[in-house]
Amino acid sequence: MPNTFPRRSGGLGAAHAARFEEQVGLAAELDVGAMWGRMLGEFLGEWERQQRGGVSGAELERHMLEYMDALSDKPVEDLARQASTVAYNQGRDVALRMASDSGLVDYVVRSEVLDDRTCEPCAALDGTIVEVGSDEYEKLQPPSLCDGGDRCRGFYVPVPPGELG
Numbered sequence: 050m051p052n053t054f055p056r057r058s059g060g061l062g063a064a065h066a067a068r069f070e071e072q073v074g075l076a077a078e079l080d081v082g083a084m085w086g087r088m089l090g091e092f093l094g095e096w097e098r099q100q101r102g103g104v105s106g107a108e109l110e111r112h113m114l115e116y117m118d119a120l121s122d123k124p125v126e127d128l129a130r131q132a133s134t135v136a137y138n139q140g141r142d143v144a145l146r147m148a149s150d151s152g153l154v155d156y157v158v159r160s161e162v163l164d165d166r167t168c169e170p171c172a173a174l175d176g177t178i179v180e181v182g183s184d185e186y187e188k189l190q191p192p193s194l195c196d197g198g199d200r201c202r203g204f205y206v207p208v209p210p211g212e213l214g
């Protein structure tokens with residue numbers, strides 16, 4: 050089933066929605082592919098270890114079922130967190146670009162959660178003001194430059210026209 054993002058034909062949001070759909074779809078495919086590859090690799094590695102150890106038949110089947118049941122959910126949970134971060138930031142980007150196209154916002158401020166889990170690059174970017182759609186906007190858009198990658202908790206906050214001065 051193809052990924053689709055409901056949108057009206059034409060208008061300011063159509064191009065942004067199409068870009069959002071493409072980016073989120075690609076990120077999801079890569080994430081699911083990476084998870085599948087990791088799980089398949091772990092399963093095959095364990096299968097090989099058991100066969101080298103002389104385990105076969107019903108005993109091998111029982112062991113492999115137990116092995117799969119015992120795999121940690123942490124990677125799956127981490128993948129879900131990363132995917133939601135990407136989706137939220139892509140959604141914010143679409144909303145900011147539409148607001149900019151409508152004249153409702155010209156600039157954004159990079160905002161970070163400042164606690165003991167905030168990486169140095171993100172802490173340094175906190176409070177940085179950039180123009181929506183500029184090269185700097187693209188370069189600094191969360192999770193850009195974050196040591197945590199898609200685990201970044203930073204985001205852009207819109208600045209209404211006339212608020213900077």
